[in-house]
Amino acid sequence: MAEDRLTLGIVGLGKMGGNFALQALEKGISVVGKEKSEKPELRRRGVKIAGTYEEFVSFLEPPRVIYLSLPAGPIIDTVVGELVPHLSAGDVLMDGGNSFYLDSIRREKQLSENNLLFLDCGTSGGLTGARHGACFMVGGKAEGIALAEPILKKLAVKDGFLHTGPPGSGHYVKLVHNGIEFGMLQAIGEGATLLAKCDFRLNLEKVFKNWSNGSVIRCWLVELMQKGLEEQSLEQIESHVEDTGEVNWLVQIAMKKEIPIPVITQSVIELFKSRDVSSLTYQAIALMRHGFGGHPFGKDGRITKERETSRIQKI
Numbered sequence: 001m002a003e004d005r006l007t008l009g010i011v012g013l014g015k016m017g018g019n020f021a022l023q024a025l026e027k028g029i030s031v032v033g034k035e036k037s038e039k040p041e042l043r044r045r046g047v048k049i050a051g052t053y054e055e056f057v058s059f060l061e062p063p064r065v066i067y068l069s070l071p072a073g074p075i076i077d078t079v080v081g082e083l084v085p086h087l088s089a090g091d092v093l094m095d096g097g098n099s100f101y102l103d104s105i106r107r108e109k110q111l112s113e114n115n116l117l118f119l120d121c122g123t124s125g126g127l128t129g130a131r132h133g134a135c136f137m138v139g140g141k142a143e144g145i146a147l148a149e150p151i152l153k154k155l156a157v158k159d160g161f162l163h164t165g166p167p168g169s170g171h172y173v174k175l176v177h178n179g180i181e182f183g184m185l186q187a188i189g190e191g192a193t194l195l196a197k198c199d200f201r202l203n204l205e206k207v208f209k210n211w212s213n214g215s216v217i218r219c220w221l222v223e224l225m226q227k228g229l230e231e232q233s234l235e236q237i238e239s240h241v242e243d244t245g246e247v248n249w250l251v252q253i254a255m256k257k258e259i260p261i262p263v264i265t266q267s268v269i270e271l272f273k274s275r276d277v278s279s280l281t282y283q284a285i286a287l288m289r290h291g292f293g294g295h296p297f298g299k300d301g302r303i304t305k306e307r308e309t310s311r312i313q314k315i
Contacts, residue, residue, distance in 0.1 A: 007032065008151050009056065009066040011079060013039050013047070015294055016096075016123075017069030019130035020155060021047050027154045032059040057086040064091040065148050067121070072099040072244070073309045080107065089115035092144045096123045098178070098246045101139075101171040102313035108140065108167035117144030120167060121152070122174025125160075126292035133157035137177070139170030179250040181221075182267040188221055189284035196234065196280050205229035224291035225284065234287065238298035239278040241271050241286050244306045275299075 007030040010017045018039070021031045025046050032048045033039065034056040043049050050056035057064065064087065070076060076095060083093070093116060095104060104120035111118040119140035129135060136152045138145065138161070145163050153161045164173045195202050208226035212218050247268050254261045274282035289295040296303070 006030070006151050006154070007060060007065070009034070009060045009064060010069055011056070011066060011083070012069035013042060013049075014069065015127055016130045017067075018042055019127055020067065020069065020134075021045075023131055023133070023155055024151075029151060029154060032056060053082050054086050057083070062088045062091060063147055064088070065094070065151055066092065067094045067096050069096050071306050072097045072103075072246070073306065076103070076107070080111070084111070084114060084116065087114075087116055090117065090143075092117045092119060092147050094119040094121040094138070094148060095171070096121045098122075098174065098244060099171055100246075100249055100313055101168040101175060104139070104171045105168035106313060112141075117141060117147070118167065119144045119148055120169070120171040121148075122164075122170045122177065124174065124177060125157075127294050128292070129157075133160065135160040137162050137164050137170050137173040139164050139172070140167050175246055175250050179247050179261070179264040179267075182247050182271075183263040184219070184221055185285045185288055186263075186267040186270055186281070188225060188288065189281040192225065192234065192284040193280040204234075220292070221288050224288045228287040228291050232287075234280050234283040237283040237286050239274055239282040239286070240298050241274040241282050241289065242296065242298075242300045242303040243271055243289075244303055245308070 006028070008024050009032045010021055011034045013021060013033045013035040017033070021033055021042055022045060024031050031046070032050060033042065034050050034053065039047070039049055048059055050059055068076065068079060070079060076097070076099060080093065093111065095107070099120065101120065108118040108120070117140065119138050122137035123134055125134040134156055136156050138148070138152065149161065164170045192204060195204050195207060205226055208222055208229060212223045212226055247264065251261065251265050251268055270282070274285070286297055290297060
């Protein structure tokens with residue numbers, strides 16, 4: 001695949017997939033999208049939209065590189081099953097969602113029997129990363145990496161692309177990443193509560209802005225707290241925090257391997273508690289999660305369903 005003729009197929013042009021499409025176009029990558037709705041705003045920007053998988057594949061020249069921007073769970077198997085009859089040997093499918101790594105290993109094995117290349121593409125950076133430069137941790141065979149790497153490196157920030165190793169390793173690394181994220185969110189949320197309920201009249205937004213500049217704990221999550229507090233106070237936010245359940249898997253893996261992960265485990269339990277008990281800590285976590293991923297405030301039935309169905313393979 002010539003560097004000056006890179007083309008990416010994207011299945012799912014929602015918040016993440018749509019932003020990746022726009023970033024790709026701006027970086028000289030042609031984009032073909034598969035989406036049920038028309039997406040006129042993306043079409044106007046230059047994305048070629050297909051309504052069927054047959055049409056979608058026909059717009060892409062082999063060897064094709066296709067990024068699935070879809071929720072984890074049975075929908076991945078359904079879409080892959082509908083795509084495969086139209087693909088050619090040597091085409092690359094990347095699962096850019098938070099699929100369970102054992103599911104990804106199974107999918108790679110099944111697709112390799114059809115001479116197709118499957119990459120488990122752990123993706124981080126939220127909506128901002130999708131739009132301006134993401135972080136990719138990718139598992140899979142070298143042949144698939146060779147085809148996908150030129151595209152992913154253009155869509156990543158500097159040093160934001162890594163071939164982690166064999167099939168499954170990308171989604172496993174992303175799973176551990178999500179566990180660390182949960183622990184960090186919990187610690188920052190607890191800190192926000194300590195600031196809000198102390199004996200001093202502190203300006204939380206200014207404290208978090210201060211911490212974002214030169215402090216040991218400066219990070220994007222701290223910056224998101226500061227920016228979120230510019231727009232609303234913690235008391236205005238619903239305490240109920242939804243999640244799609246991946247970090248639950250990590251806790252189960254740790255228990256099976258007898259690896260103590262008390263911080264990550266407690267952060268998961270605290271999310272459970274947020275659904276019954278109101279707390280500034282949970283409101284702060286909700287604010288940060290909304291900032292990086294556009295996650296909703298309060299209950300969301302779609303996310304609850306995804307939490308229940310997103311893992312297929314048992315640990």
